[in-house]
Amino acid sequence: xxxxxxxxxxxxxxxxVVQSGFIALFHKEVKRFYKVAFQTVxxxxxxxxxxLLIFGHVLENSPKIYGKDYSSFLIPGLIMMxxxxxxxxxxxxxxxxxxxxxxxxxxxxxxxxxxxxxxxxVGAAMVRGLAVGLGVFLVTLWFADLSYVAPCWIIxxxxxxxxxxxxMGLLAGIWADKFxxxxxxxxxxxxxxxxxxxxxxxxxxxxxxxxxxxxxNPFFFMIDGFRYGFFGQSDVSPWHSLGILGLCLFVISxxxxxxxxxxxxxxx
Amino acid sequence: MLAISIKDVRKSYGKVQALDGVSFDIKQGEFxxxxxxxxxxxxxxxxxxxxxxxxxxxxxxVMGHDVEKDFRIARRQLGVVPQELVFDPFFTVRETLxxxxxxxxxxxxxxxxxxxxxxxxxxxxxxxNMRSLSGGMKRRVLVAQALVHRPPVIVLDExxxxxxxxLRQSLWQxxxxxxxxxxxxxxxxxxxxxxxSLCARIAMLKGGRLVALDTTxxxxxxxxxxxxxxxxxxxxxxxxxxxxxxxxxxxAQ
Numbered sequence: 417x418x419x420x421x422x423x424x425x426x427x428x429x430x431x432x433v434v435q436s437g438f439i440a441l442f443h444k445e446v447k448r449f450y451k452v453a454f455q456t457v458x459x460x461x462x463x464x465x466x467x468l469l470i471f472g473h474v475l476e477n478s479p480k481i482y483g484k485d486y487s488s489f490l491i492p493g494l495i496m497m498x499x500x501x502x503x504x505x506x507x508x509x510x511x512x513x514x515x516x517x518x519x520x521x522x523x524x525x526x527x528x529x530x531x532x533x534x535x536x537x538v539g540a541a542m543v544r545g546l547a548v549g550l551g552v553f554l555v556t557l558w559f560a561d562l563s564y565v566a567p568c569w570i571i572x573x574x575x576x577x578x579x580x581x582x583x584m585g586l587l588a589g590i591w592a593d594k595f596x597x598x599x600x601x602x603x604x605x606x607x608x609x610x611x612x613x614x615x616x617x618x619x620x621x622x623x624x625x626x627x628x629x630x631x632x633n634p635f636f637f638m639i640d641g642f643r644y645g646f647f648g649q650s651d652v653s654p655w656h657s658l659g660i661l662g663l664c665l666f667v668i669s670x671x672x673x674x675x676x677x678x679x680x681x682x683x684x
Numbered sequence: 685m686l687a688i689s690i691k692d693v694r695k696s697y698g699k700v701q702a703l704d705g706v707s708f709d710i711k712q713g714e715f716x717x718x719x720x721x722x723x724x725x726x727x728x729x730x731x732x733x734x735x736x737x738x739x740x741x742x743x744x745x746v747m748g749h750d751v752e753k754d755f756r757i758a759r760r761q762l763g764v765v766p767q768e769l770v771f772d773p774f775f776t777v778r779e780t781l782x783x784x785x786x787x788x789x790x791x792x793x794x795x796x797x798x799x800x801x802x803x804x805x806x807x808x809x810x811x812x813n814m815r816s817l818s819g820g821m822k823r824r825v826l827v828a829q830a831l832v833h834r835p836p837v838i839v840l841d842e843x844x845x846x847x848x849x850x851l852r853q854s855l856w857q858x859x860x861x862x863x864x865x866x867x868x869x870x871x872x873x874x875x876x877x878x879x880x881s882l883c884a885r886i887a888m889l890k891g892g893r894l895v896a897l898d899t900t901x902x903x904x905x906x907x908x909x910x911x912x913x914x915x916x917x918x919x920x921x922x923x924x925x926x927x928x929x930x931x932x933x934x935x936a937q
Contacts, residue, residue: 440786448774518770522829525734525764526787527756684697684737 438532441523445540449506456544460502461551464494468556471616481618482649487560489647492570493615495552496642499574500635503545503581504588504606507537511589512598515682524683530676534586534669541582542575549574562646569654570645573661577638580665581606586672590681609635619651634664685748687712687837687868688733693742695728695892702728703739704892710870710885712747712836715863717883717900718872719929724889726872727767730841734764746837760788763830767841767872769822771814777801777825778810781832788833800828803858820851827855831862838862839870844878856882880904880925888932895936900925907931 449456472487481489514520523533564570584606592598613635619627630636631652641657644650650657676682688710695703703725710716720726731737733744735751735758744751749758772780778797785793801807804824809817814825823843830838840859844852860882863869873879879886879900886903888896896903907928 435789435791437787437789439791440783443786444775444783447779448772451774514772517773518766518768519772521736521766521770522772522784523787524736525759525762526784527759527789528787529756679738683735684731 436532437526437528438536441528441532441536442539445506445510445536446543448510449540449544456502456506457547457551460498460548461555464498464552465555467494468559472559481621482647484647485560488562489618489643490616491553491556491560491562492643492646493613493639494556495549496573496577496639497610497613497615498552499545499549500577500581500610500638501606502548503541503578504585504602506541506544507582507585508589508592508598508602509585510540511537511586512592512595515589515593516595520682530673533676534583534673537586538579538582538669541585542578545578545581546574549578563648564646565648566645566654568645570642572658573638573642573645573654576658576661576665577642580634580638580661580668583665583668583672587668587675590672590675593681609633610639613639614651615639634660637661685712686710686745687714687747688870689743689745689748690729690733691743693729693732693739693744695725695732695737695739701892703732705742706889706892706894707742708887708894708897710868712868713863713866714885715860715869715883716871717879717886718870718889719876719879719886720872720889721933723891725892726889727841728892729889730764730839730870730872733839734762735759760833761835761837763833763835763838765826765830765838765840765843767845769819769826771817771822771825773813773815776811776813777806777817777828780814780825781828784829785832790833793832796834797828797832800831804828805854820847823847823851824855827858836866837868837870841872842874843871844873844875852878876925876929888929890933890936893936896932903928903932 468487468490471490475486478486511520514523588598588601592601612630613633614630619630619636622630637652637657637660640650640652641654641661644654644657686709690709691707693703693706694701706725706729718726718729728737732739733746733751735755738752746758747761749761751758775783781797781800782793785791785797798807801810804827806821806824806828809821814822817825827840827843838859843855847855856878859869871879871883883900885899886896887894896907898906904924908924
């Protein structure tokens, strides 16, 4: 054993040396999914491509939507669906694993504020969601010609959508005590909401009642606004979709931050 | 300034009163023992010190900083070795320590991380995944994690539970040297011979209440069960503190 140096308490160290713990937590969360990228990035890309191959082939003779063939219409929805589902999966799975295995204690012992905790987890979820979305985009380029009428809308909806689902995943991870509770929220809330959000169809093709129902699904607005960026056409105005998305993100973030601040199911 | 100041801390979980008005101080540089039977409130008290639990009432200060109001500075002063053998299975030992260091705002801390690993015989395992380590090695990493931010106060919650003799001895050598270097050490353990040989002062909890607080020497002198020979600290004292502990717990019924 070497001789122990006289330790200087971190609290007495110059502020310039001591940084926010946010960077380390964000880095850890990104590295966590990157280490299993085959499962967390490549697998969802493959799933989206299979959707495209199967639905694109089966419905290749269906009427054009927004003047595009079905595969071209489908791709933006698939990109956004994959992006959203994986942003949710990242925060929720990371938090529940850390809670159940007990290693969350290392984060809770650190001088991290609830805001730093929130930003690190949601930021990493955005990175994973965007990585998967980009992967789906790059692979599906081989299958159809896409136009990019308004790239800013694509970027805005991708960023805000991944942030919203990251925050929702955080909420689910805080709430769930067991893996099956988390699986229930994923299988009975997130999955149906994304699948029934107009990924595979324009809601104008639905009966009036289901068109109204679709307007209560925030995922519909995310997919529709994102698609507007590609085609310059959408079922509702992108500004309207942006407003709904912004409101949802604001409310979910506020709830998540409040729960983190009081330590709900984290600090007993 | 006191290392830790605990004032009238109460904490209940439903109908269970885990801490019932606990108050005491720990001075800087002390090697302090926190003893009690299972369910006495030791881990709850440590969790409350570390901000893992919130007290229903009362205050705790670490190096003069309230653990709730001034949590950032208070947590930087405290290193906690948790009781459970927990780890993140995604990372290597070095990554684990770098991230832990980063949570406390320290980057480029590899010199100190290397020094801790060398002292805990972890250097050869630096690139090993946490999953591949033995229980004893994982325990060493827990100790290392508690030290990465150079805390002046170190809390060890039953650090030698299920640990082999060799690791126990090397761990206590290292912790004793940290204490000699000026660190305050707070130890909970069920191995009373360890507490007796290491701790200068001891607090005993039972049912969430403080039932004894004194120097180890005084505890042994004052509470010696009748018929026991006079005690000389360091001379095969294991049975002595055990007997004193049993007596105090019985009297606290």
